[in-house]
Amino acid sequence: MSRNHWSSSRISLSNTDPIYDSLFISDLHLCEERPQTLALFQQFLDTTARQCRRLYILGDLFEYWVGDDMATVMHRQVASWIHDLTDQGVSVFFMHGNRDFLVGDQFSRLCGWTLLSDPHILRWQGENLLLTHGDQLCIDDVDYMKFRRFSRSRFRISVFLHLPRTFRRWVGKRLRRASMKRNTEIMDVNRDETLKLFGQHHVRWMIHGHTHRPASHEDTVEDMTVTRHVLADWGHSGEVLALGNTGFERIALPAPQKKAPTRRGHHS
Template sequence: MILLISDLHLEEERPDISRAFLHFLETRASQAEALYILGDFFEVWIGDDAMTPFQHSIAEALRRLSERGTRIYLMHGNRDFMLGDGFCRAAGCTLLSDPSVVELCGERVLLMHGDSLCTRDESYMRLRRLLRNPFSLLVLRHLPLSTRRKLARKLRNESRTQTRMKATDIIDVTPELIPHVLAEHRVRTLIHGHTHRPATHELLVNGQPAQRIVLGDWDRQGWALQVDESGFHQSSFELG
């Protein structure tokens, strides 16, 4: 059994989500061969050198799971793209590039966070290209912590404001892009998060059946996708 989750947006201000995640690690995840976390694991991440006691406690919980035999893979999201090797060493997890093709229960599957698929949101895509540029990342990592905290607050507030103002279809993935992405990577299943719209979308790629599975976010409830010999099954659960 393999589990995939995304968009937990962990922060100290939401202890209900943190408690639910720790319980998830002790129960379902401890029975899994592997756990994939597809981005926006934390609400904000300004650098491995700025880890708080809360973030250290999450890393320690992941390491305990890893030491019990569950492989853990982590992908950057748009909120925590500065997560680095320091956190991964502390958490006993492997950082995946976005996108990545992996084999899940015998099937090649494409994993993405999902924000790069929202190409109709042109202002966000410009910001994404700027922030993910290697030179920009180098500059960001060397800014004083106080400056990084202010910048993170500014970006988060602007993101929330713009998301409320933009049309729903603008901040969702571009549907006509999906078949091309699947064909490019020679897979029939794409799994991603980011949009907070859990669903399975059936489609055709070169005349063959394919699917796009959108992972749910952890807010009013938690979501996890289970992959096993019987297929792909996503379900929600109460955070309490």
């Protein structure tokens, strides 16, 4: 795989914050049919997320996305919650996943977040740290990789977003039904592809989601110990990867004590 395939953007982090510099989450798969996950996300934004300087959402925040112009009341409500967090001084960054890669500038303005390329390089304590959604590492899933190459074409995306809303809504529902079946069939990352990415970008740490296999894995690349942190998917409970002055830690989020909120935000 050529280096251009893994072109990245870069940002530097400060590590002087007394609580958390950065929090990382992915794979919430928010939708109307999962009210407890919606409530959990709102609870997280109102509590834990306010203890950090930066929040990174590494894809699949939503179950599916068929265009910014088709954002529902639920989507706008979520955008309002996120914008409220940015109003509190927390910088929020979003990376596309395989479910929501069509999220665009219009919805991003509602959220107040910054879109990131995949992969994305951070600088931490003099070392590089790489963020990616993770689906590009699952090269053993041949059918998915073919679909990914087909669906990420800028031309095809432009054509799809100009199709009638009724058709796009139908496609979204079809994709959701298919994705529910695939949840138990997601292949893990390919080790060789992962080590190649470590080597290409000379990073010690990698953070990704997609596989729904939360864990931390150590390996060796060119006599250097590297660590890959895999984010958890969310359901009735959730998990956050936190980065602070002492390094990484995982924070468990218990199920919310209240039902999914119905209030509407002011950023709609």
